[in-house]
Amino acid sequence: MLPVYLRVLLVLGALFALVVVGRQVKKEKILVEDAVFWVVLAAIFVILAVFPDLAIVLAHNLGFMSASNFVYLAIIVLLLWKVFTNSGEISRLKTKVNELAQEIALAHMDEKEKPEDDR
């Protein structure tokens, strides 16, 4: 059974994370649509701290030696997935930035070709 002070710590940690995320949203450093992931994650931590039996029963039923192993694995998988989707998003952003740069370069050429009377 999870000691009470650890559960309190977990709740406080999750609340702190929520505050940090909220502040970044307010300061317009992250889009709400991207902050949703972190808010949901923090909410899951709060739920786990309040009802630790959820994780314990689930871990036991799945055959894990201890609940913490199960929780670690779940979090690692979740974060790996997040990093991978981020990678994909960066790829697409890179492509878009390059595409824009190319179009700017080509558009400037067209501009120069049309009026013959520059200076």
Added chain:
Amino acid sequence: MKILAVVPAYNEEECLEGTVSSLQNTCPEVDCLIVNDGSKDSTWDVVRRNGFNGACLPINTGLTSAFKTGMKYALRHDYDAVVQFDADGQHLPAYIPVMAHELEEQGAAMVIASRYLDGTVKPSGARGAGSRLITFLIKLTTGAKITDPTSGMRMYNREMIRLFSTAFDLAPEPDMVALVARRYGKVVEIQATMQERQGGESYLKLGNVIKYMSRTCLSILMSRFLR
């Protein structure tokens, strides 16, 4: 046949003028487009001072994107062929007409100027070993025999111009040669010699060679199954 030479240039102030002048003198019928890839030196000044035809990317975006700019230009101005031409003076313009002739004659998608086709020069050193490995992998995955896959002097036909302008992920690199040979058409080589670079710094320093070669080999293998 309307041919465009695309010359990507990143910090090439030292050799760009000589390269483009010799290109224009040797092949006056070939149009030239210099793509300044956000250079930090006076590359763009060289272009303007000489009245060269140039496009200027506002940021440094890398060779692939710079080359794509040239391909888009070629597509929009209705060119029949594009030749990828280094700014550092390695490539000899005299081979462009030979490549164009071969492109038409053989109905090829791409013609590569190969240093090793006739066997008088052998690939040597770390880059040579990498080059042989890539040749072997291309043979293995596509059946095509490409003696000089790392040669940067390549000519592309109309279909390839369209493909390069629109594709999400197509780089003017050896792994693309494998993809083209397998999916898009014939890849032909002609024998050519190349010069030492006339100035500036090469990207392919020894440390980078291993990185570059392993990336390329992996990419060829991945392409075989995923693309």
